[in-house]
Amino acid sequence: MTADVGVHAARRLRAPPWLWVPLLIVAAPLLGAAMGETPIPLSTVWQALANQILGAGYALDPIDQGIIWSYRLPRALVAGACGAGLAISGLVLQTLLRNALADPYLLGISAGASTGAVLVVIAGLGGGLVPMSAGALLGALAAFGLVVGLARLSGGGTSARGAAQIVLAGIAGSQLFNALTSFIIARSANAEQARGIMFWLLGNLSGVRWEDVGLALTAVVIAVGTAFWHVRALDAFTFGTQSAASLGVPVGRVQAALVLATAAATAVMVSITGAIGFVGLVVPHAARFLVGSRHARLVPVTALIGMVFLIVADVVARILVPGQTLPIGVVTALIGAPAFAVILVRARCAP
Amino acid sequence: MTGPILAALLALTAASAVGAQPTEYPLTLDNCGHQLIFPARPDNVVSIGQTTTEILYALDQADRMAGNSLWFNAVLPELQDQDAGVERISDNTPSFESVVNKRPGFVPTMFEWMIGAQGAVGTREQFADLGITAYVMPTDCHGKDNLVGSDGTRIAPFDIQTLWDSIGQMAIIMDAQDRGSALIADLQAREAAVVERAGAMNIPDASAAVWFSSAEMELDPYMAGGMGVPAWMLERLGLRNVVTSDEEWPTVGWETVARADPSVLVIARMDRRRFPADDVDEKLRFLRSDPVTSQMTAVKKDRIVILDAEAMHASIRLIDGLEALADAMNGLSR
Amino acid sequence: MTLQAHDIGLRVRRRSLLDGIDLTLAPAEILGLIGPNGSGKSTLLRLLAGLVRPDSGQVTLDGRRLDQMPRRQIARRIALVAQNAETADRITVRDAVRLGRTPWLDALRPWSDADEAHVARALARVDLAHLGDRDWSTLSGGERQRAHIARALAQNPQILLLDEPTNHLDIRHQLEVLDLVADLGLSTVIALHDLNQAMRCDRLAVLQHGVLTAIGPPEEVLRADILARVFGVQATVLIDSHDGSRLMRFQPIG
Ligand SMILES: Nc1ncnc2c1ncn2[C@@H]1O[C@H](COP(=O)(O)OP(=O)(O)O)[C@@H](O)[C@H]1O
Numbered sequence: 001m002t003a004d005v006g007v008h009a010a011r012r013l014r015a016p017p018w019l020w021v022p023l024l025i026v027a028a029p030l031l032g033a034a035m036g037e038t039p040i041p042l043s044t045v046w047q048a049l050a051n052q053i054l055g056a057g058y059a060l061d062p063i064d065q066g067i068i069w070s071y072r073l074p075r076a077l078v079a080g081a082c083g084a085g086l087a088i089s090g091l092v093l094q095t096l097l098r099n100a101l102a103d104p105y106l107l108g109i110s111a112g113a114s115t116g117a118v119l120v121v122i123a124g125l126g127g128g129l130v131p132m133s134a135g136a137l138l139g140a141l142a143a144f145g146l147v148v149g150l151a152r153l154s155g156g157g158t159s160a161r162g163a164a165q166i167v168l169a170g171i172a173g174s175q176l177f178n179a180l181t182s183f184i185i186a187r188s189a190n191a192e193q194a195r196g197i198m199f200w201l202l203g204n205l206s207g208v209r210w211e212d213v214g215l216a217l218t219a220v221v222i223a224v225g226t227a228f229w230h231v232r233a234l235d236a237f238t239f240g241t242q243s244a245a246s247l248g249v250p251v252g253r254v255q256a257a258l259v260l261a262t263a264a265a266t267a268v269m270v271s272i273t274g275a276i277g278f279v280g281l282v283v284p285h286a287a288r289f290l291v292g293s294r295h296a297r298l299v300p301v302t303a304l305i306g307m308v309f310l311i312v313a314d315v316v317a318r319i320l321v322p323g324q325t326l327p328i329g330v331v332t333a334l335i336g337a338p339a340f341a342v343i344l345v346r347a348r349c350a351p
Numbered sequence: 352m353t354g355p356i357l358a359a360l361l362a363l364t365a366a367s368a369v370g371a372q373p374t375e376y377p378l379t380l381d382n383c384g385h386q387l388i389f390p391a392r393p394d395n396v397v398s399i400g401q402t403t404t405e406i407l408y409a410l411d412q413a414d415r416m417a418g419n420s421l422w423f424n425a426v427l428p429e430l431q432d433q434d435a436g437v438e439r440i441s442d443n444t445p446s447f448e449s450v451v452n453k454r455p456g457f458v459p460t461m462f463e464w465m466i467g468a469q470g471a472v473g474t475r476e477q478f479a480d481l482g483i484t485a486y487v488m489p490t491d492c493h494g495k496d497n498l499v500g501s502d503g504t505r506i507a508p509f510d511i512q513t514l515w516d517s518i519g520q521m522a523i524i525m526d527a528q529d530r531g532s533a534l535i536a537d538l539q540a541r542e543a544a545v546v547e548r549a550g551a552m553n554i555p556d557a558s559a560a561v562w563f564s565s566a567e568m569e570l571d572p573y574m575a576g577g578m579g580v581p582a583w584m585l586e587r588l589g590l591r592n593v594v595t596s597d598e599e600w601p602t603v604g605w606e607t608v609a610r611a612d613p614s615v616l617v618i619a620r621m622d623r624r625r626f627p628a629d630d631v632d633e634k635l636r637f638l639r640s641d642p643v644t645s646q647m648t649a650v651k652k653d654r655i656v657i658l659d660a661e662a663m664h665a666s667i668r669l670i671d672g673l674e675a676l677a678d679a680m681n682g683l684s685r
Numbered sequence: 686m687t688l689q690a691h692d693i694g695l696r697v698r699r700r701s702l703l704d705g706i707d708l709t710l711a712p713a714e715i716l717g718l719i720g721p722n723g724s725g726k727s728t729l730l731r732l733l734a735g736l737v738r739p740d741s742g743q744v745t746l747d748g749r750r751l752d753q754m755p756r757r758q759i760a761r762r763i764a765l766v767a768q769n770a771e772t773a774d775r776i777t778v779r780d781a782v783r784l785g786r787t788p789w790l791d792a793l794r795p796w797s798d799a800d801e802a803h804v805a806r807a808l809a810r811v812d813l814a815h816l817g818d819r820d821w822s823t824l825s826g827g828e829r830q831r832a833h834i835a836r837a838l839a840q841n842p843q844i845l846l847l848d849e850p851t852n853h854l855d856i857r858h859q860l861e862v863l864d865l866v867a868d869l870g871l872s873t874v875i876a877l878h879d880l881n882q883a884m885r886c887d888r889l890a891v892l893q894h895g896v897l898t899a900i901g902p903p904e905e906v907l908r909a910d911i912l913a914r915v916f917g918v919q920a921t922v923l924i925d926s927h928d929g930s931r932l933m934r935f936q937p938i939g
């Protein structure tokens with residue numbers, strides 16, 4: 001038996017992409033708007049959306065109306081953008097570094113973002129004028145700069161060895177920034193503050209409002225767009241960086257463009273929602289399992305799975321324990337780890 | 352629950368039965384399942400936690416104290432004189448050595464996460480090894496598992512008796528049983544009075560929620576859980592807490608709070624400014640501008656009660672808080 | 686189309702990997718590159734492919750400096766089959782060969798039937814047409830080597846650089862690859878280990894410690910004294926009575 005269960009599943013789904021891609025993009029956030037901490041009937045959800053979008057004028061409890069339009073919908077949109085952005089970042093890094101373990105967290109981006117956030121919130125950097133999210137963004141970019149610089153200095157480049165150097169530099173960078181975060185917390189926070197920041201560090205979408213939607217969508221469109229523009233170049237990395245270069249890919253420029261776009265997207269997501277693990281690592285593997293390794297299909301499918309995955313994870317986070325919301329990072333790990341295990345085993349069964 | 356007045360009376364007789372005798376040393380007593388032995392009246396007491404410190408002051412023990420620590424607010428005005436004579440070791444969590452350095456005969460604390468299995472200052476054993484007796488107020492160990500949840504998790508609802516026990520035990524340890532009995536009797540009388548006053552207001556099926564703070568203005572807020580001190584206060588005054596979590600201060604989404612639509616919203620006032628939402632004015636601004644919370648009945652009808660955060664701890668300020676809440680409700684019921 | 690190396694040198698951490706190499710690849714010529722392990726064959730091929738820039742001297746293609754040409758322009762003319770190019774990705778053989786079309790495609794010129802035809806032709810040339818839909822991970826070493834050559838052919842290059850392409854191949858496929866290379870009519874530089882096979886090249890270049898010690902027709906280069914000096918072997922020439930061709934036997938010296 002050729003074990004391509006996933007490919008078979010994909011064939012059975014052979015509705016034309018122009019039909020199901022937009023359908024998914026619309027349906028997934030609607031699911032996020034329909035399900036939340038408290039049960040609201042679907043008809044109410046529909047009427048609330050109709051009121052806002054079509055000006056339908058159904059008489060609704062303003063609290064229900066507000067919950068669906070002002071809390072749940074922007075939250076679902078940002079969750080979707082965040083899932084797509086993190087998944088694409090993971091895919092691009094895995095391809096460029098030829099490393100199945102690569103994801104934004106491996107490169108220390110989230111560790112740097114956490115350090116930046118802690119610096120602002122606890123150590124009072126910026127004197128209260130800098131919002132936590134701006135600190136996170138700066139921290140993410142600083143960490144990424146440091147990791148790439150370190151990789152360069154240690155001989156990272158277009159060689160096969162360079163890929164390993166980046167991974168090693170990323171691990172060193174993550175450790176450094178995690179240690180810095182712990183140091184800042186130990187230095188200037190008391191236990192209560194530490195709890196507050198831990199809450200955020202685990203990833204949290206509850207504070208998302210419409211103001212965040214524009215930034216998140218822009219970041220994800222840039223990241224996915226850049227990846228989509230470079231699908232052929234990404235394919236060319238199949239046999240390594242040198243092989244890509246010999247196929248005419250301007251390796252340095254392509255790497256810079258892709259890594260910058262995805263790193264910035266990751267930083268934006270981390271700054272809005274905190275650190276959400278597992279998406280960047282697991283989703284690209286799931287997508288490969290479904291549609292194979294060619295990026296023309298892998299890029300859009302990865303983005304879509306990432307979007308749906310995080311929206312669903314956020315719904316689960318809100319309904320799993322009634323009256324209480326779990327950190328979404330916990331849910332992504334709870335769903336992601338077993339899913340990853342299944343993929344690993346299935347992929348091994350493949351000839 | 353039996354009638355609150357009856358309960359208060361029972362507690363009163365229990366307290367007075369212990370009172371009025373000098374303590375005999377060596378003294379052996381049970382503290383949260385640990386046996387403590389005091390060979391003599393302790394000196395150089397170091398207190399960890401504002402509540403513990405203020406109880407010791409109220410028992411007139413300032414002259415036997417070598418230090419205090421872990422402050423949340425300014426000391427009660429009527430205790431300022433006592434406080435002036437005691438060294439403040441640390442505003443926050445004191446280090447183990449800074450406590451031990453005072454050669455204390457007695458180290459009481461209000462929180463098990465300060466001295467306990469995962470104590471931020473140390474474990475009971477660490478203190479015992481140096482011949483120092485550590486003590487955790489029964490308010491924080493009875494009916495509570497401090498190893499679960501970020502602020503601990505309640506196994507049973509808060510019981511005011513644990514506060515009377517805390518005061519009574521510290522009074523026995525310090526050989527101040529007269530002061531202890533008087534303090535307890537006074538607080539119990541005030542509790543009985545305010546409960547009676549609230550009952551007379553006769554508010555039918557009123558519900559409430561207590562907002563402490565939020566890590567970021569729009570993040571899920573920290574609300575008072577279903578079994579903690581604020582829940583006890585609401586219950587005493589005939590209000591139903593819409594939050595039912597067993598955690599002390601769980602995060603609960605605004606969606607859940609808004610849909611429960613409590614008739615009264617209690618918000619905490621505090622001196623600390625860790626998060627923007629620590630500020631009462633910021634809390635009010637958010638409640639009135641957010642598209643959802645602004646639609647809540649309590650916000651629209653301005654049934655928002657501002658309460659000192661300190662009055663939400665199991666402390667001698669608890670009855671102050673109860674009275675303040677009743678006063679505010681009195682205003683609302685009109 | 687001529688590829689030339691002008692006095693090129695490359696140093697890594699003060700160690701000289703290549704030094705003073707002068708080389709001209711004539712049109713349609715097959716130039717064999719021989720030398721012991723570590724003598725610099727792969728490094729020289731990387732420089733000739735423009736993947737690594739020399740520290741001194743320069744590589745030119747029809748007189749234009751390679752380091753001043755866009756990558757894509759180079760890749761349309763020069764294809765390299767490297768020594769150890771592997772992947773853990775799940776791709777089919779045809780997909781791997783399709784990668785060869787990369788330098789000919791861009792946003793304005795998407796994949797077309799012509800590209801598919803190039804791929805089919807390349808697969809047929811290396812006798813892999815029947816394995817086009819097989820998963821890469823299921824191929825034998827020899828099949829992978831041929832697929833790599835097919836990928837290089839799909840680039841439609843005028844110059845082919847092959848780094849020990851007969852490694853991993855059984856003897857029949859070794860001979861087939863060499864026949865194939867000879868039939869292609871492309872200018873080719875081929876690094877080889879088997880000196881008997883090297884004899885089929887138009888010219889041979891001998892590398893030792895990064896220096897070109899001899900270059901010329903095989904019968905001039907594969908002399909006993911050079912082989913003894915460069916490879917440390919004693920060579921005995923035999924004549925095949927079947928067709929009168931020269932064969933060599935080797936024994937270690939000392
Ligand atoms: N990037 C590099 N850094 C340092 N030394 C290298 C590098 N690449 C190759 N070398 C060294 O250069 C020499 C020539 O290597 P190579 O060209 O692979 O030889 P060949 O292909 O003839 O076996 C070897 O000694 C090898 O160790």
Ligand SMILES: [Mg+2]
Binds near residue numbers: 727
């Ligand atoms: Mg080699």
